[in-house]
Amino acid sequence: xxxxxxxxxxxxxxxxxxxxxxxxxxxxxxxxxxxxxxxxxxxxxxxxxxxxxxxxxxxxxxxxxxxxxxxxxxxxxxxxxxxxxxxxxxxxxxxxxxxxxxxxxxxxxxxxxxxxxxxxxxxxxxxxxxxxxxxxxxxxxxxxxxxxxxxxxxxxxxxxxxxxxxxxxxxxxxxxxxxxxxxxxxxxxxxxxxxxxxxxxxxxxxxxxxxxxxxxxxxxxxxxxxxxxxxxxxxxxxxxxxxxxxxxxxxxxxxxxxxxxxxxxxxxxxxxxxxxxxxxxxxxxxxxxxxxxxxxxxxxxxxxxxxxxxxxxxxxxxxxxxxxxxxxxxxxxxxxxxxxxxxxxxxxxxxxxxxxxxxxxxxxxxxxxxxxx
Numbered sequence: 559x560x561x562x563x564x565x566x567x568x569x570x571x572x573x574x575x576x577x578x579x580x581x582x583x584x585x586x587x588x589x590x591x592x593x594x595x596x597x598x599x600x601x602x603x604x605x606x607x608x609x610x611x612x613x614x615x616x617x618x619x620x621x622x623x624x625x626x627x628x629x630x631x632x633x634x635x636x637x638x639x640x641x642x643x644x645x646x647x648x649x650x651x652x653x654x655x656x657x658x659x660x661x662x663x664x665x666x667x668x669x670x671x672x673x674x675x676x677x678x679x680x681x682x683x684x685x686x687x688x689x690x691x692x693x694x695x696x697x698x699x700x701x702x703x704x705x706x707x708x709x710x711x712x713x714x715x716x717x718x719x720x721x722x723x724x725x726x727x728x729x730x731x732x733x734x735x736x737x738x739x740x741x742x743x744x745x746x747x748x749x750x751x752x753x754x755x756x757x758x759x760x761x762x763x764x765x766x767x768x769x770x771x772x773x774x775x776x777x778x779x780x781x782x783x784x785x786x787x788x789x790x791x792x793x794x795x796x797x798x799x800x801x802x803x804x805x806x807x808x809x810x811x812x813x814x815x816x817x818x819x820x821x822x823x824x825x826x827x828x829x830x831x832x833x834x835x836x837x838x839x840x841x842x843x844x845x846x847x848x849x850x851x852x853x854x855x856x857x858x859x860x861x862x863x864x865x866x867x868x869x870x871x872x873x874x875x876x877x878x879x880x881x882x883x884x885x886x887x888x889x890x891x892x893x894x895x896x897x898x899x900x901x902x903x904x905x906x907x908x909x910x911x912x913x914x915x916x917x918x919x920x921x922x923x924x925x926x927x928x929x930x931x
Contacts, residue, residue: 698748
């Protein structure tokens with residue numbers, strides 16, 4: 559990649575041009591203890607929030623580390639899965655914190671993927687009107703996307719991330735070696751968000767990803783470090799310009815409007831990254847039909863998801879119902895969806911003129927009707 563990644567293990571996210579928190583890149587948990595000491599945790603209670611899958615892998619290890627740098631360390635685990643990212647689990651965490659005597663000076667630790675991070679961040683933003691938290695993301699998707707930028711939230715009924723807050727963590731600690739423990743489906747789901755960064759902001763990065771696909775398949779440590787760091791650098795740039803999504807930050811939602819609708823329609827049987835891939839193909843199709851992309855560019859973008867084991871078509875949906883589900887998209891303004899389209903690889907735009915007919919045509923483009931075969 560001709561744009562070399564900054565050779566450092568740390569990025570600083572700024573807010574209002576002042577340092578807000580650090581993203582630390584490591585290949586183990588050895589420096590976690592020192593990073594927490596800097597945050598003054600020795601006199602704090604710490605609650606680790608995680609899910610049932612991550613608890614088995616890393617729960618005991620992180621408890622042992624955090625016990626050394628806190629007044630008290632406890633762990634709260636909830637069942638894994640997007641279906642548990644809801645207010646019922648939030649209530650359970652509130653009750654646990656109250657019984658354990660947590661106050662505003664204490665700390666929450668999100669140990670897990672995007673569901674754990676979003677949910678823990680929301681609890682931190684709202685418990686006692688605000689308690690500090692840090693992120694220890696354990697999936698590729700969380701490391702490159704959801705742990706960064708301070709978006710927190712939970713699903714409400716069938717509405718994805720409808721309840722939430724912008725609330726920044728005090729630290730994001732990434733142990734890149736945990737990516738080895740991911741199953742293939744979760745790993746490649748994270749690549750949907752990585753490819754998104756290249757599509758919206760950096761053609762050179764996108765082309766490097768394509769040329770590095772075999773190293774990415776092999777989970778080569780140096781390549782993965784490059785993937786995660788560059789993704790974080792792009793998100794840092796966007797978030798610092800627009801921390802509360804009043805403008806440019808919306809570009810990060812490429813593929814998410816139709817993707818979220820498919821996710822809801824499928825009752826979360828597809829993982830988030832798979833739905834983002836489908837939504838991005840649909841967005842590229844609309845971009846082609848609006849004469850922003852050429853036909854060749856559309857098909858190249860679509861087909862590049864395939865080698866990363868991401869879907870470009872789906873047979874289990876009803877296109878009209880998926881369209882209806884886009885109406886609950888929280889990114890709507892004045893009754894119109896802020897749709898993200900592509901002018902070219904590396905250049906995305908916000909478009910409020912996308913019609914229902916254009917969206918339905920895009921959904922039908924990714925719909926694979928087995929009955930017609």
